[in-house]
Amino acid sequence: MDALEAIRTRRSIRKFTGEPVPREDLETIVDAGRLAATGSNRQPWDFIVVQEKTTIEQFLAAGPWMKTAAAVIAVVLDPASRWWVEDGSAAIENMLIACNALGYGATWVEGDALPREEAFKQLLGVPGEKRLLALVPVGVPDEHPAREKRPLEQVIHWERY
Numbered sequence: 001m002d003a004l005e006a007i008r009t010r011r012s013i014r015k016f017t018g019e020p021v022p023r024e025d026l027e028t029i030v031d032a033g034r035l036a037a038t039g040s041n042r043q044p045w046d047f048i049v050v051q052e053k054t055t056i057e058q059f060l061a062a063g064p065w066m067k068t069a070a071a072v073i074a075v076v077l078d079p080a081s082r083w084w085v086e087d088g089s090a091a092i093e094n095m096l097i098a099c100n101a102l103g104y105g106a107t108w109v110e111g112d113a114l115p116r117e118e119a120f121k122q123l124l125g126v127p128g129e130k131r132l133l134a135l136v137p138v139g140v141p142d143e144h145p146a147r148e149k150r151p152l153e154q155v156i157h158w159e160r161y
């Protein structure tokens, strides 16, 4: 699948078959995050790949559907870096696209994880000064949702708003 096709067909996947995702594919996914654009090339990120079921169970408060994920990638940022949110977001989107390109499904879980950030940080041993921006559950998709997107002609502007 080429890059544009992977972008066009990416959807948030919240239903997985429960099949495992090989370690090398998880490395490829995190590598796509590592290579994202980042302000001043600061790269203020770390990625924790969680495969232990007992740990994943602790994440279910942020989305019970994560139960069948093969892995959950926790995205950790250093907020001392000026563009940490933008950098983390770029890395997450790269990983979502990489997942789709490899035939896996994933979702950007931030809104439901934020209220539990401190508990998740403790669980994963994340240093206090770092932020846990999002969880990215990954697995073999067991759904193929279509989602309405605003049409191109509605959002594209030429020369002026």
Ligand SMILES: Cc1cc2nc3c(=O)[nH]c(=O)nc-3n(C[C@H](O)[C@H](O)[C@H](O)COP(=O)(O)O)c2cc1C
Binding pocket: 010, 011, 012, 013, 063, 107, 108, 109, 110, 111, 112, 113, 147
């Ligand atoms: C900043 C951000 C936070 C999000 N937080 C959550 C979340 O907490 N839980 C969840 O299930 N999906 C979450 N999502 C996924 C969105 O719901 C999803 O991207 C949106 O509905 C569009 O669907 P699509 O990804 O299939 O295009 C989040 C996405 C973004 C970009």
